[in-house]
Every structure is written in structure tokens, then in C-alpha cells.
Amino acid sequence: MTPPEPTGAGSQSQTLSRGIRALELLAEAENPLSIAELSEGLGVHRSIAYRILRTLESHSLVMRDDAGRVSAAPGLAALARGVSRDLQSAALPELSILANELSMTAFVAVWDRQNCVTLMTVEPTHSRTALIQRPGTRHSFTAGAPGIAIQSAMTEDQWDRLAPGQKYRSESRTARERGYAVSHNEVIEGVSAVAAPVTASGQLPAAVSVVYFGSGKDEDAMGLRLAETARRIEAALR
Known part of the structure; x- marks a missing residue:
């Protein structure tokens, strides 16, 4: 949308x-x-x-x-239940699988003009060390993998028109090519994120993401897994 x-x-x-x-x-x-x-x-x-x-x-x-x-x-x-209701319903089972598979907090973030806002989040069932990401958390598109992923689903012309004054990040071009975005120490020092864009007719531009402490993970494998989750969510929305 x-x-x-x-x-x-x-x-x-x-x-x-x-x-x-x-x-x-x-x-x-x-x-x-x-x-x-x-x-x-x-x-x-x-x-x-x-x-x-x-x-x-x-x-x-x-x-x-x-x-x-x-x-x-x-x-x-x-x-809050009424915000992107279909997206929340489609994403919940996929986020639950993803969070427990990776032992990381998984969430969906959506476009909100100047900010990227966490719509819903699922924490892994058997991990006490997973980073907490609360629904309603927001940050500027100038930082973080979810924002990069959402940008990557738009052309630069679209972005300039819809988010005047907000720079289209070069990382978004890279994310468009490989299907996912990665960030380190951008929103919170010591925290990394991987995200993939979710695009579906009638829905706000969104991204599915995981966050975790530190770095050194197999981010390519994680990115591909997130891209797969994004496609599953999109399929459920059709």
C-alpha cells in the first residue's frame, strides 16, 4: 500500500x-x-x-x-487491535515461529511518516536473555534495520515525496538488492537488528525484524529467514 x-x-x-x-x-x-x-x-x-x-x-x-x-x-x-488488523493476524503465527527458532524477539514495524513504529512483538518462549521490544516503540528512519527495510520497498522518488526532509539511506539500496537489511549500534548501543520488508495491498509499508545483543551472528542466514517470513505474511494477506 x-x-x-x-x-x-x-x-x-x-x-x-x-x-x-x-x-x-x-x-x-x-x-x-x-x-x-x-x-x-x-x-x-x-x-x-x-x-x-x-x-x-x-x-x-x-x-x-x-x-x-x-x-x-x-x-x-x-x-491498538484495530491498527493494521489483518497484518497483525497474518504476522502473529509467523513471528511466534521465528522468535522461538532464533531465540530472539521478533516484531513487525510499520511506516508512520517520520518514524518507524513497532506494531506487535513476540518474545521467544524459552529464552530469558532475549531483548525486549515493546509495541509502540518508535524511532526515526535515520536509524535501524526495520526503517532501512521499509525504505527499500519504496523508490527514492516515492520516499522523497512521502517523507520530505528524510534522507533515503544508501543501505536501503543494498537491502533492496539482497531482500533484507542489517544494522548495528544504531538505535541502541550494543544492539543489532535484521529486517525484511513486508508489502501487501491495503497495508501500511512494514518490516519483520529481530533484535539481539552484540554482533557476530550469521546475518545472511538470518536475513534470508526473515525474507521467507515476510513472504509468508504477504501470502496470508492475499
């Missing part, structure tokens, strides 16, 4: 924007936030932050503990 054309800031709802930003702050936080922390992060008075919170609470998107600290609520999980 060709990504939607980028849109300008234009006329936006400030209240809606603040509510969405509040959810982003909660998703990024390692621990629940106080009202004071939330208002500071939003750059608004506590009374405004409180009104935003009450609205989000009414939709089960946030919740407060006994101390009044705020965290994301289960309603967000229900919303």
Missing part, C-alpha cells in the same frame, strides 16, 4: 492534540505520572490537565491508582 500523502499542520483541535499528547506521554513513561508531571509535560495548567484526564478516563484510555497517579488503561489495547 502506498502511504497517504503527508499533510501540513493546518487547522487542528488544540484540545484533541493535547489529549493525544497526554496518551503519548503516558506511553513513554516507565512509571505512572502524577497530575503535576502530566501538566508539566503538556505545558498547561493543572486544571486543564485534569479536564483532559477526566475525558480520557471516561473512555477507559487512562486510569488512576490509589495515589492518584495516572497510567494507560486497557481501552488503549482495544484501539
Whole structure:
């Protein structure tokens, strides 16, 4: 699927924007936030932050503990299930096989304008040392194998049009030729990744990937295995 054309800031709802930003702050936080922390992060008075919170609470998107600290609520999980639903359904069994075969965390990342965002992730069943990759994790296309793989599925002209200001990496040309991408120490120091693009009609540009500590793995074999997984996911989406 060709990504939607980028849109300008234009006329936006400030209240809606603040509510969405509040959810982003909660998703990024390692621990629940106080009202004071939330208002500071939003750059608004506590009374405004409180009104935003009450609205989000009414939709089960946030919740407060006994101390009044705020965290994301289960309603967000229900919303997340609807994001690229078919892709998630097609990818889950393949990710489970891949994660346990390689003893690495396997995940699908999707295109999100300026960022590459983890849509879903599966950790190996019998490995306690696998690197954790959380859904919703995002990073710029300037770093990481998943972003390189997604770029490799687009022409440079497409990329320049759809992601203005973001460089088309030379590694993406190499990834297009061999069918997979590799990165080391780009998103997190000491962490490597291998990824292959997933392209299917009606779906956001995506990549299937694994992440692991260190280097020295047989990346060619891993890349070919990931490319095979990507083709299986694409076949399930037809």
C-alpha cells in the first residue's frame, strides 16, 4: 500500500492534540505520572490537565491508582487491535515461529511518516536473555534495520515525496538488492537488528525484524529467514 500523502499542520483541535499528547506521554513513561508531571509535560495548567484526564478516563484510555497517579488503561489495547488488523493476524503465527527458532524477539514495524513504529512483538518462549521490544516503540528512519527495510520497498522518488526532509539511506539500496537489511549500534548501543520488508495491498509499508545483543551472528542466514517470513505474511494477506 502506498502511504497517504503527508499533510501540513493546518487547522487542528488544540484540545484533541493535547489529549493525544497526554496518551503519548503516558506511553513513554516507565512509571505512572502524577497530575503535576502530566501538566508539566503538556505545558498547561493543572486544571486543564485534569479536564483532559477526566475525558480520557471516561473512555477507559487512562486510569488512576490509589495515589492518584495516572497510567494507560486497557481501552488503549482495544484501539491498538484495530491498527493494521489483518497484518497483525497474518504476522502473529509467523513471528511466534521465528522468535522461538532464533531465540530472539521478533516484531513487525510499520511506516508512520517520520518514524518507524513497532506494531506487535513476540518474545521467544524459552529464552530469558532475549531483548525486549515493546509495541509502540518508535524511532526515526535515520536509524535501524526495520526503517532501512521499509525504505527499500519504496523508490527514492516515492520516499522523497512521502517523507520530505528524510534522507533515503544508501543501505536501503543494498537491502533492496539482497531482500533484507542489517544494522548495528544504531538505535541502541550494543544492539543489532535484521529486517525484511513486508508489502501487501491495503497495508501500511512494514518490516519483520529481530533484535539481539552484540554482533557476530550469521546475518545472511538470518536475513534470508526473515525474507521467507515476510513472504509468508504477504501470502496470508492475499
